[in-house]
Amino acid sequence: MNNHSDSQPAKRSDDEFFSGYSRLPKGIKRFLLKFIPLLFVGVVLFGIFVPRVHDQFNPGKFSRGQFEGLLVGEPVPHLLVPRKGKIESGSQFSRYLLSGFSKSSVPAKVTDQIGKWVQIKGAAVHRNNLTVVATGGAKPIERPAGAPLQPEPGVPLGEFSLKGEILDGKCYPGVMKPGQGKTHRACAIRCISGGVPAVFLSHNEQGDPLYFLLADSNGKSVSKQVLDLVADPIQITGQVTQYGDLFLIKADPSTYQRL
Amino acid sequence: MSVAYKSIQWNRTKIIYDLLLFAAIGIYLFLFTYSAKLVSPDLEMRGLDIRAFGSAAFILLHVILSIGPLCRFDRRFLPLLYNRRHMGVTMFFLGLIHVIGFNLSDIPVLSNIPYKADGALYWYHDFGNVEPIVSLFAGNTHYGSLVRFPFETLGVIGLAILFLMAITSHDFWLANLTAPIWKALHMSVYVAYAALVGHVTLGAIQTNRHPFLTIAVGLGLVWITVIHLLAALQERRRDRAVAPPATATDHYVDIGSINEIPDTRAKIVTIAGERVAIFKYDGKIAAISNVCQHQNGPLGEGKVIDGCVTCPWHGYQYLPETGASPPPFIESVPTFNVQLRDDRIFVSTIPNPPGTETIPARIYPDADGAQSYE
Numbered sequence: 001m002n003n004h005s006d007s008q009p010a011k012r013s014d015d016e017f018f019s020g021y022s023r024l025p026k027g028i029k030r031f032l033l034k035f036i037p038l039l040f041v042g043v044v045l046f047g048i049f050v051p052r053v054h055d056q057f058n059p060g061k062f063s064r065g066q067f068e069g070l071l072v073g074e075p076v077p078h079l080l081v082p083r084k085g086k087i088e089s090g091s092q093f094s095r096y097l098l099s100g101f102s103k104s105s106v107p108a109k110v111t112d113q114i115g116k117w118v119q120i121k122g123a124a125v126h127r128n129n130l131t132v133v134a135t136g137g138a139k140p141i142e143r144p145a146g147a148p149l150q151p152e153p154g155v156p157l158g159e160f161s162l163k164g165e166i167l168d169g170k171c172y173p174g175v176m177k178p179g180q181g182k183t184h185r186a187c188a189i190r191c192i193s194g195g196v197p198a199v200f201l202s203h204n205e206q207g208d209p210l211y212f213l214l215a216d217s218n219g220k221s222v223s224k225q226v227l228d229l230v231a232d233p234i235q236i237t238g239q240v241t242q243y244g245d246l247f248l249i250k251a252d253p254s255t256y257q258r259l
Numbered sequence: 260m261s262v263a264y265k266s267i268q269w270n271r272t273k274i275i276y277d278l279l280l281f282a283a284i285g286i287y288l289f290l291f292t293y294s295a296k297l298v299s300p301d302l303e304m305r306g307l308d309i310r311a312f313g314s315a316a317f318i319l320l321h322v323i324l325s326i327g328p329l330c331r332f333d334r335r336f337l338p339l340l341y342n343r344r345h346m347g348v349t350m351f352f353l354g355l356i357h358v359i360g361f362n363l364s365d366i367p368v369l370s371n372i373p374y375k376a377d378g379a380l381y382w383y384h385d386f387g388n389v390e391p392i393v394s395l396f397a398g399n400t401h402y403g404s405l406v407r408f409p410f411e412t413l414g415v416i417g418l419a420i421l422f423l424m425a426i427t428s429h430d431f432w433l434a435n436l437t438a439p440i441w442k443a444l445h446m447s448v449y450v451a452y453a454a455l456v457g458h459v460t461l462g463a464i465q466t467n468r469h470p471f472l473t474i475a476v477g478l479g480l481v482w483i484t485v486i487h488l489l490a491a492l493q494e495r496r497r498d499r500a501v502a503p504p505a506t507a508t509d510h511y512v513d514i515g516s517i518n519e520i521p522d523t524r525a526k527i528v529t530i531a532g533e534r535v536a537i538f539k540y541d542g543k544i545a546a547i548s549n550v551c552q553h554q555n556g557p558l559g560e561g562k563v564i565d566g567c568v569t570c571p572w573h574g575y576q577y578l579p580e581t582g583a584s585p586p587p588f589i590e591s592v593p594t595f596n597v598q599l600r601d602d603r604i605f606v607s608t609i610p611n612p613p614g615t616e617t618i619p620a621r622i623y624p625d626a627d628g629a630q631s632y633e
């Protein structure tokens with residue numbers, strides 16, 4: 001009578017009792033020897049799959065380099081680098097946006113040279129056809145032989161309504177993966193408020209990325225006024241001008257619509 | 260055994276436990292990096308580390324929160340509960356590294372191992388025109404909008420709670436904050452969990468929109484909710500099943516037959532709203548409160564070992580006759596007087612103050628020569 005129980009028949013494992021300072025009872029041990037490996041299988045599966053579904057595999061990278069071109073100030077400082085080789089169609093220039101190091105604008109040493117041909121040393125980052133060069137100075141040079149005298153004027157394309165997202169011109173093409181979206185918002189705001197050019201990313205019908213510089217209706221930079229819209233899905237309606245493979249959209253920032 | 264305030268009381272079980280825990284985390288972090296590099300060998304690793312540590316912490320939190328309910332369903336999970344606080348503290352550190360990074364060379368003995376992980380504070384918020392910590396909170400202040408809600412703040416709330424839990428996880432604090440406050444503090448792990456689900460949903464998932472991530476986090480939330488509800492239901496059902504009969508006379512209620520209780524084990528009944536554990540051991544019956552002084556573990560699911568009721572959660576011990584831990588320990592729980600009438604056990608509805616000695620009822624009075632109705 002002492003050892004049996006009629007209303008609560010005990011399973012064998014029920015009578016085993018674990019306490020941290022004694023050895024594991026057999027049944028519990030057998031159970032854990034099955035369960036813990038299962039946990040490890042889960043760890044392995046998660047370890048393999050979770051990094052693959054993160055949107056982090058873009059080719060943005062830094063490379064050091066030296067660039068010669070015509071320095072332009074509006075709407076944001078950028079460098080027109082004459083394209084090498086035969087240019088049958090398209091622009092005679094590649095357009096590289098300029099920023100300072102870290103999350104800053106180009107220093108006065110650079111902006112003092114606006115309108116001149118300069119040589120710039122710095123770190124270039126690019127993603128698709130968006131290139132930004134971080135630099136600390138610009139050395140005036142003679143116009144290279146054979147370089148076009150003047151940049152061709154932009155081609156007005158008319159009014160467009162574009163959906164997309166404002167990004168910073170540096171971390172997005174650079175080392176940040178994905179470098180856009182809400183998780184990247186604070187970083188992009190710091191960049192843009194520090195003077196890195198803001199860039200508007202939209203997509204054409206084929207899904208190819210298109211990059212737009214932002215300007216107000218007078219063609220001036222709007223960077224500081226759009227900070228609160230950075231990384232949000234927005235729609236901009238304005239006049240689009242094409243400069244080679246870079247676009248400019250002119251619209252008053254107060255007309256930007258959050259979607 | 261209860262507690263002597265050594266920094267941590269190590270034993271074989273805890274060492275194996277921690278080794279398995281660290282091995283699992285090490286394997287996860289390694290595979291995370293390795294798997295990403297397989298896809299893209301020249302991948303920038305610094306941003307990746309943030310995700311590796313953040314996701315490790317989040318997955319570990321699910322494991323931590325699953326252990327409690329699993330133990331209610333199957334007692335063989337109890338060894339996982341035994342050292343759960345080490346998991347909690349480890350999870351806090353994973354979250355901290357996710358935020359502030361980690362450099363092995365800062366640790367003197369390990370300084371020649373070249374391992375460094377950058378945190379979000381450095382990677383996203385440094386190098387700007389304000390301090391990183393300011394950027395963390397100033398980058399997004401749209402608290403009024405769900406879609407735009409600053410996920411960073413939710414992460415900070417989660418981490419702050421985990422920090423409080425981690426620094427108070429030692430039994431020193433349990434004793435000094437008193438069990439109810441400590442318990443309340445540690446229940447806030449559910450607030451932390453909610454904040455971190457928000458952090459992940461409104462941050463990584465909203466940005467990334469990969470169905471696997473969304474489904475995984477959703478399933479995690481459903482799993483945690485469902486097992487907690489089921490465990491609570493089961494608890495309620497148990498309570499109802501053992502509710503005392505209404506035939507209370509002279510403050511004693513009939514809680515059942517001595518044959519219902521296996522030797523060295525207990526039956527748990529709710530008497531006057533309080534759970535009482537009635538133990539059978541050495542031919543005796545004694546009753547104490549079911550609530551362990553350590554972390555409210557269910558003493559009635561414990562076992563009498565070496566003459567002491569041993570808590571199934573972390574092994575605190577109490578003498579069944581007195582409800583007191585054997586010296587030098589000082590914990591004690593209320594006791595209840597018991598009587599035997601034939602083979603029926605009667606328990607007083609009025610608890611004795613913690614540590615009050617009672618006379619256990621003897622199942623074989625003849626052996627002692629006298630019937631013992633207390």
Ligand code: FES
Nearest residue numbers: 551553554556570
């Ligand atoms: S020993 Fe921790 S709750 Fe009882």
